[in-house]
Amino acid sequence: MAYYPEPIAKLIESYAKLPGIGQKTATRLAFYTIGMSDDDVNAFAANLLSAKRDLHFCSICGNLTDADPCNICTDDTRDRTTIFVVEESKDVLAMERIREYTGLYHVLHGTISPMNGVSPDDINVKTLITRLMDSEVAEIIIATNATSDGEATAMYLARMIKPAGIKVTRLARGLAVGSDIEYADEVTLSKAVENRQEI
């Protein structure tokens, strides 16, 4: 290992802890940091601390927020009859980006995964059940990922929620827009045929 002055060696170490950033990139970023303006570096450090300190999970929906309840849960213009259930806060953001959905969300923070010892009690399911007591809710859209754990979680939630007389839906499976049939995997293709629509 080359001799680095301690402040830069430590900064390289911190950068290298980030996902997808190896020793070389970390070194490049550390040297770049030294050349950044004081203001930018101070803001960067303050933003790191603030993100860790000021962000919490909304006590209603589990989404990441700096206010509790979050801005979506407290927004009176949103449709309170629908709850869109996702695995992670990032999924809420992805959904908000398309500006089509105006209902509420619920973030599970994971999926049920018997293989990895994750039971329904380990994810944010209890508060979802509490929310269903609210007679306004008419539909639960389950938008867990299209993975086996995501599917298992969707099945579990559907079986639990349906008896309460609430409509439960799941996002459509099919060919990604712009994709080639030639390269679609078999399961996706068969789902696309199964769910074909009249035009």
Place this chain on the structure above:
Amino acid sequence: MAYYPEPIAKLIESYAKLPGIGQKTATRLAFYTIGMSDDDVNAFAANLLSAKRDLHFCSICGNLTDADPCNICTDDTRDRTTIFVVEESKDVLAMERIREYTGLYHVLHGTISPMNGVSPDDINVKTLITRLMDSEVAEIIIATNATSDGEATAMYLARMIKPAGIKVTRLARGLAVGSDIEYADEVTLSKAVENRQEI
């Protein structure tokens, strides 16, 4: 743009200012940061501030250091008759990594570049001249990059230093170890022929 809570939006902004990190990667890193331990995030912030605050350029050689003069300049075991002249502090580290050179360094912080309006006064040349007054110095190894600006800087320094009776050398040009003749560029190949060595 999706709605992000302000603390995370600001952190994404800071990450996106780093070179080679776009909006998507910045978002991924910001979310990852929220999941990091408090200790790691606090250390990251402290290391950013420390790298900016505690690192300076050595008043003798111009290398990045947390002590002035730097550990290399003050190391009595190093050979004081040779100065290895590089463009950037990173080059010092690259050289130290091979653990073969035991002399001193001089960091120019750039190259002379008439095209970009960079004159010898804009880079760290004056202190190099001051160091040559030290009668101990017997050889200057010029290790600027093999670019046109690097070559021009090497030529300028050689012309200025040689009259003082100090030996000036330049790193060898030739085929990179492990490289194919087939893929070598023409200039490198002709340099390799010109500088061929008896075996």
